[in-house]
Amino acid sequence: MNRQQRTVRVGLLGLGTVGSGVLKALSQNGESIAERTGCRIEIPYILVRNPEKKRNVEVAREQIITDPDLILTSPDIPIIIEVMGGLEPARTIILKSLRSGKHVITANKELLAKHGAELLQTAEEAGVQLLFEASVAGGIPVIRFLQGYLTANRVQEVSGILNGTTNYILTKMEQTGQSFGEVLVQAQELGYAEADPTSDVEGFDAAYKLAILTNLAFDVKVPVHDIPREGITRLQPLDLQWAREFGYVIKLLGRSRRTEQGIELSVGPRLLPLTHPLARVNDVFNAVMISSDVVGDLTFIGKGAGEYPTASAVLEDLMALLQNSGNVLRSSSWNTPLQQFEGRTEVQNNLVRLDCTRESAAQTEQVFTHFVEKLGGAILKKVRASHGQEVVLGYVTAGVSGYVIEEFLKQQIADSFSQLVIPCLAEGEANVGHELSQNSKESELFMPQSV
Numbered sequence: 001m002n003r004q005q006r007t008v009r010v011g012l013l014g015l016g017t018v019g020s021g022v023l024k025a026l027s028q029n030g031e032s033i034a035e036r037t038g039c040r041i042e043i044p045y046i047l048v049r050n051p052e053k054k055r056n057v058e059v060a061r062e063q064i065i066t067d068p069d070l071i072l073t074s075p076d077i078p079i080i081i082e083v084m085g086g087l088e089p090a091r092t093i094i095l096k097s098l099r100s101g102k103h104v105i106t107a108n109k110e111l112l113a114k115h116g117a118e119l120l121q122t123a124e125e126a127g128v129q130l131l132f133e134a135s136v137a138g139g140i141p142v143i144r145f146l147q148g149y150l151t152a153n154r155v156q157e158v159s160g161i162l163n164g165t166t167n168y169i170l171t172k173m174e175q176t177g178q179s180f181g182e183v184l185v186q187a188q189e190l191g192y193a194e195a196d197p198t199s200d201v202e203g204f205d206a207a208y209k210l211a212i213l214t215n216l217a218f219d220v221k222v223p224v225h226d227i228p229r230e231g232i233t234r235l236q237p238l239d240l241q242w243a244r245e246f247g248y249v250i251k252l253l254g255r256s257r258r259t260e261q262g263i264e265l266s267v268g269p270r271l272l273p274l275t276h277p278l279a280r281v282n283d284v285f286n287a288v289m290i291s292s293d294v295v296g297d298l299t300f301i302g303k304g305a306g307e308y309p310t311a312s313a314v315l316e317d318l319m320a321l322l323q324n325s326g327n328v329l330r331s332s333s334w335n336t337p338l339q340q341f342e343g344r345t346e347v348q349n350n351l352v353r354l355d356c357t358r359e360s361a362a363q364t365e366q367v368f369t370h371f372v373e374k375l376g377g378a379i380l381k382k383v384r385a386s387h388g389q390e391v392v393l394g395y396v397t398a399g400v401s402g403y404v405i406e407e408f409l410k411q412q413i414a415d416s417f418s419q420l421v422i423p424c425l426a427e428g429e430a431n432v433g434h435e436l437s438q439n440s441k442e443s444e445l446f447m448p449q450s451v
């Protein structure tokens, strides 16, 4: 196919496992990419920490830089790929890039789980895209799927093996009887582990990924530090062998599911019967299971770590950008608050219901009054509900959604606002859903006729 081609310059931040994979895959498939997209990818700069380090991929010395400003201030670099990891300076560089009109592709799950809302909002305000397929489950295209496909479904549960390093370790410990420490070193050598493998083996990495998936699947904001989390460091080869004798395997599972009380999340080693679909997902493979009300169960399996599977996800994001340039893909509703506004009747035609603890009621009302005064509207009523909660009803004039009001309130009274309460369920799993007062009656709480 002869198609006119243009050159697209991309700034690469990081040249470790993933960055090298991106370069290798580009050199392998650059021609077919150019034919399909009409774009030749050029990487003028690669940001690293140590410019003297020996690399396992061929790069020109002039490409290697240690000053991110060379990328940030280049107007002819419209896209950056962040595969350096960590919170800072990655967060600051990404924010600056987005604000200066650059699209960003990142594999950084920790950053997204902790600062995703800020980054996505910044991207939206700047009219650019932030894509992060590589942040969860390596090469499995689950992010794109949740963002763009399951819109007609209501997701009930997302679960899976979300960390390649720990799945590799558990598989090898069971198969070879090698110790945890021995197999961890192999996972590091294979490029599966994080720079600090504590993140993998203590379940943090899986929790970050679960937070991202939960956010997309349930439109909730997940306080990632509150996800109950346990790693695999306590496990011995014998645990795994005995489990198998009884007909089970042990897998590090992340799970979030919709319950009457809210969204429950947990990460930890779980016994799975040998007949379970995830029991045979071994080595560096990940699996994500999604149960939804219309389609039923879907399972995705693929390599969850390593240079090529991760590079594949990064490059597919790049292809999406090149093929959609100018069109902003549907972004996540990352900020949508928990259950209160989801399918219930708390926000109707700008009629807003706010639940708060008895102690914080006065403060809530004060902040809310101030807000409706600024925007136009009225406080309708304050009612006392059961379980120590009070309910403030208000009306805000057109143009402002209940969501905006709630976000505003959360910022003002974050500590006391009842939506931030995270009660623990009996079986030790956290419920980050919003607890509605069981005795509140909708008819008491809404008085549209008086608006």
Ligand SMILES: NC(=O)C1=CN([C@@H]2O[C@H](COP(=O)(O)OP(=O)(O)OC[C@H]3O[C@@H](n4cnc5c(N)ncnc54)[C@H](OP(=O)(O)O)[C@@H]3O)[C@@H](O)[C@H]2O)C=CC1
Binding pocket: 013, 014, 015, 016, 017, 018, 019, 047, 048, 049, 050, 051, 053, 066, 082, 083, 084, 085, 086, 088, 089, 107, 108, 109, 110, 134, 135, 138, 191, 192, 193, 194, 195, 304, 305, 306, 307, 310
């Ligand atoms: N490895 C994997 O399988 C996967 C990784 N990820 C994510 O991708 C990201 C990168 O992972 P990975 O490639 O494994 O990490 P590595 O540690 O292998 O590579 C990190 C790269 O970033 C550079 N870097 C780090 N900090 C800085 C800094 N402050 N300034 C400049 N350069 C810096 C390093 O430079 P230098 O080489 O000079 O030290 C290195 O080239 C992480 O967010 C990780 O969580 C996501 C999915 C899978």
Ligand SMILES: N[C@@H](CC=O)C(=O)O
Binding pocket: 135, 137, 138, 162, 163, 164, 165, 166, 192, 193, 194, 200, 205, 304, 305, 306
């Ligand atoms: N360390 C991570 C890398 C990919 O996200 C893992 O092992 O899954």
